[in-house]
Amino acid sequence: PTLPYDEGNIFARILRGEIPNKTVYEDEHVLAFHDISPKAPTHVLVIPKGAYVSWDDFSSRASDAEIGAYVRAIGLIAREAGLVEPGYRLLANVGEDGGQEVPHLHVHIFGGKPLGPMLA
Numbered sequence: 001p002t003l004p005y006d007e008g009n010i011f012a013r014i015l016r017g018e019i020p021n022k023t024v025y026e027d028e029h030v031l032a033f034h035d036i037s038p039k040a041p042t043h044v045l046v047i048p049k050g051a052y053v054s055w056d057d058f059s060s061r062a063s064d065a066e067i068g069a070y071v072r073a074i075g076l077i078a079r080e081a082g083l084v085e086p087g088y089r090l091l092a093n094v095g096e097d098g099g100q101e102v103p104h105l106h107v108h109i110f111g112g113k114p115l116g117p118m119l120a
């Protein structure tokens with residue numbers, strides 16, 4: 001990993017149940033919940049339960065089962081939120097230049113309005 005995993009990061013605390021969240025999906029490997037500061041009518045964060053800093057860390061170290069569960073879950077959550085027909089956006093910020101603020105891998109799901117060419 002680029003950085004050692006910080007067990008005190010906010011999503012680690014959510015996974016330990018120390019901070020409440022509005023869960024939209026959970027399985028053995030994955031948790032998804034509403035972003036606390038939504039930037040679209042639907043703004044969900046999907047995280048692996050394992051201790052992975054970023055997309056880079058996850059894609060290089062996670063098991064095929066974890067990766068499969070994660071990719072499947074992201075699709076399922078978007079489908080169940082009714083976003084497929086209107087369309088939606090997936091985003092993963094990685095590292096400093098990527099603007100990643102929380103050092104636990106998360107994919108953003110945005111939807112519920114026309115999002116334009118890029119989300120600022």
Ligand code: 5GP
Nearest residue numbers: 010021033034035036037093099100101102
């Ligand atoms: P990043 O910039 O790292 O890709 O995105 C971090 C996201 O986490 C932001 O959209 C921010 O609003 C969200 N976030 C930060 N703290 C919390 C929290 O305590 N609970 C939830 N649900 N979302 C959070």
